[in-house]
Structures are given as structure tokens and as C-alpha cells.
Amino acid sequence: MVAARPRPKVMTLTDRAAQRVRTIIERSETPLAGLRIGVKTGGCAGMEYTMAYAAEAGALDEIVEDKGVKVMIDPKAILYLLGTEMDFVTEKLTQRFVFNNPNQTSACGCGESVAITPVLPESYASAS
Numbered sequence: 356m357v358a359a360r361p362r363p364k365v366m367t368l369t370d371r372a373a374q375r376v377r378t379i380i381e382r383s384e385t386p387l388a389g390l391r392i393g394v395k396t397g398g399c400a401g402m403e404y405t406m407a408y409a410a411e412a413g414a415l416d417e418i419v420e421d422k423g424v425k426v427m428i429d430p431k432a433i434l435y436l437l438g439t440e441m442d443f444v445t446e447k448l449t450q451r452f453v454f455n456n457p458n459q460t461s462a463c464g465c466g467e468s469v470a471i472t473p474v475l476p477e478s479y480a481s482a483s
Contacts, residue, residue, distance in 0.1 A: 363437070363438070364419050365419055365428050365433050365436050365437055366419050366428060367419075367421050367439075367440050368421045368426070368440070368441045368442075369442040370422065371442060372441045373422035376389065377424055379408075380424070387408050387409060388409050388410060388412060388425055388427070389409050390408065390409060391405075391407045391409040391426075392405065392406055392426055392427070392436065392441070393405040393407075394429075394431075394432045394435045398469075401468065401470050402435070402468060402471050403468045404454050412425075412427045413429075413430075417433055434473035434474045435456075436454075436456065438456070439456040439458070440455040440456075441455075456469070458472055458474060460472050
């Protein structure tokens with residue numbers, strides 16, 4: 356019998372992103388389990404990434420543990436985020452999380468919304 360290949364992580368974090376998530380969790384006035392990441396329809400390109408504090412994981416959340424932090428992925432977002440790397444960048448006037456998503460096909464000019472083509476479910480199930 357051949358062992359099933361493990362499913363790939365939906366998302367990975369850079370060292371900078373993991374450190375920023377740790378800082379957010381440590382500074383929170385209420386206990387946090389991590390961050391919840393998702394996508395929603397909106398913006399001029401069609402979709403927006405969402406982030407929220409998570410006191411606990413939802414029953415259907417995909418839990419990603421990377422570099423010592425937990426990120427909960429909204430189950431409706433899994434096929435849109437598969438293979439995404441979350442980074443935290445510091446620019447002259449801003450600091451922000453960015454998503455390097457291989458499924459993203461375009462972004463609006465203001466940078467607030469994106470177009471994402473979801474991974475086919477059979478590809479996710481068989482990915483290594």
C-alpha cells in the first residue's frame with residue numbers, strides 16, 4: 356500500500372510576516388490563537404484579502420502553523436490561497452502584510468483589490 360502524499364500548506368509565511376504576527380499576538384489585550392485569513396468579493400478588481408484577529412480556530416478553518424505562529428484560513432478561501440506566501444513589508448511611509456499569490460491574475464491600480472483564479476479542487480487534493 357502506497358502512503359498518501361501529505362497535502363501542501365495553503366499558505367507559508369516569511370520570517371518578517373511570522374515575526375509581525377508574533378508581535379500582534381503578544382501585544383493583544385485579549386488572548387489570540389492567531390490571525391484568520393480569507394478573501395471576499397469587493398473592490399474594483401473583484402476580490403480583497405481579509406485579515407482578522409482569531410481568539411480560536413473555527414470548526415472548518417484550515418490551520419497553518421509556520422515559523423512558530425498559527426494562521427487560520429477561512430475554508431471558503433483555501434482554493435484561492437493555495438501556494439500563497441504572506442510577507443510583511445516596510446516602505447517609506449507604510450508597513451503592511453502582502454500576499455504573494457500564484458493564483459492572483461491581476462490587481463487594481465490602488466492595490467486594494469485583486470483578481471484571483473481558484474485552484475481546481477482536484478489539483479489541491481493531489482498536490483504535493
